[in-house]
Amino acid sequence: MTIAVLGGAPVAAWAGDWGMGESNAKIPPSSIFNPVSTPAREIDTVAFFAIAITATIFLIVASLLAYSVLRFRARPGDDSREPAQVYGSNPIEFAWTTVPIIIVFVLILVTARTIYMIQAAPRPPGALSVQVIGHQWWWEFRYPALGIVTANELHVPLSDRHSPTPTFLDLESADVAHSFWVPRLAGKTDVIPNKKNSMWIDPQVAGTYLGQCGEYCGTEHAMMLLRVIVEPRADFERWAAAQKNPPVLDAAASHGRIVFESTACVNCHTIRGTAADGRFGPDLTHLMARETIGAGVAMNTPAHLKIWVNDPSQMKPGALMPAMNLGGKDLDDLVAYLATLR
Numbered sequence: 001m002t003i004a005v006l007g008g009a010p011v012a013a014w015a016g017d018w019g020m021g022e023s024n025a026k027i028p029p030s031s032i033f034n035p036v037s038t039p040a041r042e043i044d045t046v047a048f049f050a051i052a053i054t055a056t057i058f059l060i061v062a063s064l065l066a067y068s069v070l071r072f073r074a075r076p077g078d079d080s081r082e083p084a085q086v087y088g089s090n091p092i093e094f095a096w097t098t099v100p101i102i103i104v105f106v107l108i109l110v111t112a113r114t115i116y117m118i119q120a121a122p123r124p125p126g127a128l129s130v131q132v133i134g135h136q137w138w139w140e141f142r143y144p145a146l147g148i149v150t151a152n153e154l155h156v157p158l159s160d161r162h163s164p165t166p167t168f169l170d171l172e173s174a175d176v177a178h179s180f181w182v183p184r185l186a187g188k189t190d191v192i193p194n195k196k197n198s199m200w201i202d203p204q205v206a207g208t209y210l211g212q213c214g215e216y217c218g219t220e221h222a223m224m225l226l227r228v229i230v231e232p233r234a235d236f237e238r239w240a241a242a243q244k245n246p247p248v249l250d251a252a253a254s255h256g257r258i259v260f261e262s263t264a265c266v267n268c269h270t271i272r273g274t275a276a277d278g279r280f281g282p283d284l285t286h287l288m289a290r291e292t293i294g295a296g297v298a299m300n301t302p303a304h305l306k307i308w309v310n311d312p313s314q315m316k317p318g319a320l321m322p323a324m325n326l327g328g329k330d331l332d333d334l335v336a337y338l339a340t341l342r
């Protein structure tokens with residue numbers, strides 16, 4: 001299920017492709033059986049342990065059952081008497097009570113150890129902390145120590161297994177319950193209004209990892225996708241430095257900027273260095289540094305941006321951003337301005 005849903009192609013095919021099928025095909029599938037971060041690896045281990053024990057029980061029970069069915073089946077010439085019945089055998093009662101209790105107890109202990117190991121991990125000094133805010137239907141990422149705000153694509157540094165540099169995520173919701181899930185990095189964590197949850201990841205392989213909101217949260221729950229981009233420290237720091245700066249304003253796009261600043265865009269979006277400081281929608285300060293738009297609904301190209309700004313429901317029916325209905329030169333200039341936000 002995980003592989004099919006998160007491989008990208010089925011989701012993208014359902015909503016119209018917008019270049020996502022091709023892009024996601026380059027990213028390894030998001031299998032829970034291919035972990036690259038400690039919490040996901042611990043969960044993978046405990047899952048295999050539970051599967052091994054239950055599969056062994058299944059094989060023993062199924063073999064005994066099959067043997068009994070074949071060995072003691074009715075044969076021509078059998079008399080119709082019942083076989084001898086066993087009642088109140090203390091050794092048998094004792095065995096089939098204690099053995100399952102021991103098995104369940106072992107499973108409880110192993111699971112509790114894993115939960116504790118993941119949830120109680122201390123936050124080492126210098127660990128990166130990111131605030132994750134779930135919105136209908138996109139993800140806001142704030143890096144308080146770095147002064148960075150972005151959306152839907154979380155950049156984190158690569159963690160060396162010998163000197164880990166984990167990233168801690170503090171999750172909250174701006175509206176309804178969501179769930180943050182990147183299968184190769186960690187288990188799901190609920191994102192709940194008025195409650196702070198936290199989790200951590202320490203990805204040990206650089207690359208892009210696909211994730212998905214894991215809790216039904218309304219019409220576009222299926223299109224509340226996210227990406228985690230894991231980069232070597234130097235690349236991460238280069239990205240962070242570029243994000244910290246306000247965008248360079250391009251004089252050629254000044255009319256588009258005027259259009260942006262004089263429409264309802266500014267009520268919902270922030271672009272640092274302009275009058276726009278809304279928080280209802282994603283921060284657009286460095287919009288073009290992202291690969292996708294609409295929480296992973298389309299590749300971030302000027303052609304797709306034009307469709308999106310004109311009427312988001314064409315790409316994402318039910319999206320809470322209204323159609324701007326600008327048309328003509330204003331729309332072209334606005335998109336040209338957005339395309340300068342690198």
Ligand code: CUA
Pocket residue numbers: 134135137177178179213214215216217218221222224
């Ligand atoms: Cu957010 Cu489902």
